[in-house]
Amino acid sequence: MSHSDLAEMSVMARKTYIDVEVPSTPGDSDEEDVIGTDEETESSTSSESEVESDFDDCDESARTPRSPRAVEKLLQDVGSLLDGNDIGNALFGETALSIMGVPIIPHCVAFMIPDQQIDQAAQVLREAQYPDCKDLDQFAANPGNFPSQIRCHALKGPDPDALCNRPTPAHHFHTDGLYPKDSNDSRNQTRGVFLYRASQILDPAFPMPSARPPLPRNDPCYMVTSDPQLYRPSFGAGDLMLNCLGRQSRKSYPVKMLRPERYVENLAYLMLRDIGYSACNGWETEFKCMVSFSQFFSPPHGTLATIDVSLSDIQEGPLRDWIRLHRERDRNEAAIFVQFAALHRQAKKSGLLGEPLMTPGEAMSVKPEHIENCLKNMEDGLFPFPHRINESGWTCQLM
Structure with missing residues (x-):
């Protein structure tokens, strides 16, 4: 499969499964025991109109998703696009926490990218019809000033009166053509994709993972989002079930993330x-x-x-x-x-x-x-800033 084919995965009704050996664990369903190497590609015939698409029917050069994507779909799509273009990447932030088992509401999907590939990664997403955030440049220039002028809630957090303490991403994309008219417009807010330079996010003692799966068996630093070590919410197990994303399906695209101890x-x-x-x-x-x-x-x-x-x-x-x-x-x-x-x-x-x-x-x-x-x-055993105790505006909200 060519890189151009993979780069079209978010625009066409196409899904590729990459061969990743994941040992089975008790409780896994039979249908998730194997990830195949086969491709399922919808033909570009009249039947294509019958295939459910994330995109409106319009000129292909201007296509944008019809509605905000679910987090699981979004992280798989972005991960496969980056891998398909040989761009190193790893998931982190609130979505990674939710997959590990923290009951939070993820508001974005964030990836760390090698510094030298950050602009290439952004271009790949643009070519896949992910729209750039219109507020990022203004926000990055001075995030502390004029927060009321920032329309994108993904940048400043869910509370319009409190700036988010998340570091400003190098690139930020939305998931559809909607865009809020002003900072109080909640109807047209969508989830976002954040791209960060690895030097901003990653301890230099840790390497970036290879661009493409599979990861080496027992990799000391990284795992994939379908790793059996990860928590899987389920009814009837006798344990408390937390409302989180948890372990992803073994048939889903294997997105890379730091192991919990390395995280x-x-x-x-x-x-x-x-x-x-x-x-x-x-x-x-x-x-x-x-x-x-x-x-x-x-x-x-x-x-x-x-x-x-x-x-x-x-x-x-x-x-x-x-x-x-x-x-x-x-x-x-x-x-x-x-x-x-x-x-x-x-x-x-x-x-x-x-x-x-x-x-x-x-x-x-x-x-x-x-x-x-x-x-x-x-x-001296004191709070670092006794006269300035600010609560974090981070968007990780417990369920």
Whole structure:
């Protein structure tokens, strides 16, 4: 199959299954035991009109999806497009959390892309008729100013009065031709696709996965969204069922994502790198979600342990010790602050932290002495910003 064929997957009624060997587990349905290598392609004849399509009937050069896509459909479509064009990619953010088992409402599908391929990835989505967000340039220039002028809720979060602390993506696409007329227009809001440079999102100690599946067996860093390790919501199992996306069908396109243990370690790196900046609030919110729904701790927290990761999966050392303190967060709050500051200083001294992720406004206003004061407060067991306690505007909302 040529790359041009794969690039048309979101425009034509076409689906390709890539051969990925996934070991069966108890509870899997028989119909999901095998992913084939066959292609199912609708012929371009008169019968094509009978095939349900995501697109309106109009000139092909101007086709846009008829309605917002379901998250599962969206992540599979984008993942297959990127893989088909040999562009490295991995899912992360709220959709990845929901697939791991966190009961949240995903508002977008976010992918990390190698820096040198970020513009190529954007062009692939444009050619697949994904419309660019009309507000991204204005938002990226100064996300803190004139939030009421930003019409796209995917950029600024569900609360129109609070900016989202998610870092600004390099590229943002909508899923159909609708676009809100103003910031109060909720009817024409659609889910979005966010593309981020890997240098913004990924600990440099972790490699990017290969562009195409299958992943190597027992890959230490990555898994696919249909991996049997992932939580699968189901009735009748006797356990509490959480409202999340959970493990995807083994017949669906295998989208790559960090393994839960690597995801936690990556969030810790991002928090250490971005302490003192608004992006850190988003990483902290994700981290709290991971801790709350993981197997790090024993009951009562363990009753919600949908994410198959435990402390033993984290490399032994100061980071694992710091995570362990969250078992009794209220009691250990001061120690959590003190050890976090120590982790930051050690990583900084060792040259392991990249440049922090900041908004244009923060680049102008936040000085090194502000970060130093933040760290000193933490070393005293205090909140990093005693006079500026802002709740995160991250869009991960618990169900």
